[in-house]
Amino acid sequence: MNNTEYEYSPQDFELAGNDHENYIDENYASQSYWKDILSRFKKNKGALVGLVFIALIVIMAAVGPGMNEHTYDSQIISHQNLAPRIPGIESFGVFDGTETMGTSTGTIVVNKYKSNPSLEKTYYWFGTDVLGRDIFTRTWTGTQISLYIAFIAVAVDMLFGMSYGLISGYFGGTVDMLMQRFVEVLNGIPTLVLVTLLIIVLKPGLGTITLALAITGWIGMSRIARAQVLKLKEQEFILASKTLGARDFFIIFKDILPNIFGQLIIMSMFSIPNAIFTEAFLAFVGLGVPQPMASLGSLISDAFKSFTTHPYMIVFPVVVLAVIMLSFNLLADGLRDAFDPKMKEM
Structure with a gap:
């Protein structure tokens, strides 16, 4: 057996890495909750595309009706059924009338x-309808109504639906039971039936549709808010607030609401396309805004009658409506991933 002894000197060893770099801790800059959300949102290309299109549509809805001399209700019978004609582009054989x-x-x-x-120097970018009305002006006027409906949907959700769900879920017991039974009864009434009854009683128009959406449009938001409150109201920080003497409404709106605000924003964004589609559907079946006021639904309904002979009349309102709904869906999907990145993995 070999009993040879070995002697080691410091020169026989060498540290891994240079200048102790592997032993230096790395510091990462901390950022706030909202900056973290914004950072994740910026990485979602679909959401950014949706946001850009929404901004473009809002701008066109604001300035579009004033970009020519026509109004949404001006009629020139001699200009009826004119195909789209755009200056400059017509030289390429496209949109030349x-x-x-x-x-x-x-x-x-x-x-x-x-x-x-007499029409040699006349241009209608989206063409005209059977009454000689400019479809370009009427399309962007109808877009204003769709965006108004979107605003009403968010306002009703955030002001009424959110408060209703927070109060119902927090107090629970008899209060919750009575409030939820009322929601179930109200939700059992179809929206189409409700709008029809309102039009019989009230004057047909945008106000009636707004009232119909306000009556039933908040139910989904209230249920989401209630479910979130039921998960949080027994948490330690809520019990600590109660122990310190905080009042119920202070706890609801100061402790609970900030912790579920992200989910409520997501829900309100998803409710916008549904509200816009509801208005368009009601206008399509004749329960929308009265003539000569235009909405995207009424434009599609009117153009559908001439679809076989003049298909261009229906193309532009359908495209704008589709872009609006798709853009809000992309934005809502991006906000959901930004507020709750775990949802993206599911």
Whole structure:
């Protein structure tokens, strides 16, 4: 057995890494809760695209109706059924006022601008309808109504639905039971039936639709708020506030609400496309704003009657409505991932 002894000197060893770099702690800059949310939101390309399109639509809804000399209710019978014509682009053979019409004998290509000398310098960017009204102006006027409905949906959700759910979930017991039975009864009434009854009693118009949405549009938000309160009201920080003598409404709106505000924002964003679609559907079936006022739903309803002969009339309102709903859905999806990144993995 070899009993050779080895002697080691400090030069026989070498530290891993240079200048002790592996032993230096790294410090990461801390950031606030809202900055963290904003950072995650910026990484969601779909949400950013939705936000950009929403901004563009809001701008066009504000300035679009004033971009030409026409108004939403001005009629020029001699200009009826004119196809889209855009200056500058017409030289490329696109949007030059030419349309293909289907007849009983086949299809024909028509350009009413060239056949009528008085229309030589006339341009309608989205064309005109059967009454000679400018579809461009009416489309952006209808977009204003859709955005108004979106604002009403958020306001009703955040002011009434949120408060109703917070109070119901926090107090519980008999208060919760009575408030939830009322919600169930109200939710059992179909929106279409409710709007029809309101139109019979009240004057048809945007106010009636707003009232109908305000009556039932907050129910989903109230249920989300109540569910969140039921999860939080027995937490230690709530019990600590009660022990220190905080009043009930102080706890509801100062302790609980800030902890669930993100989920409520997400819910309100998802409710916007539903409210816009409801207004468009009601307008499509004839329960919307009265003529000559225009909404995207009424424009689609009117253009649907001429779809086989003049399909361009329905294209632009449908595209704008689809972009609005898709953009708000993308924005809501991005906010959900930003506020709760765990949801993205599910």
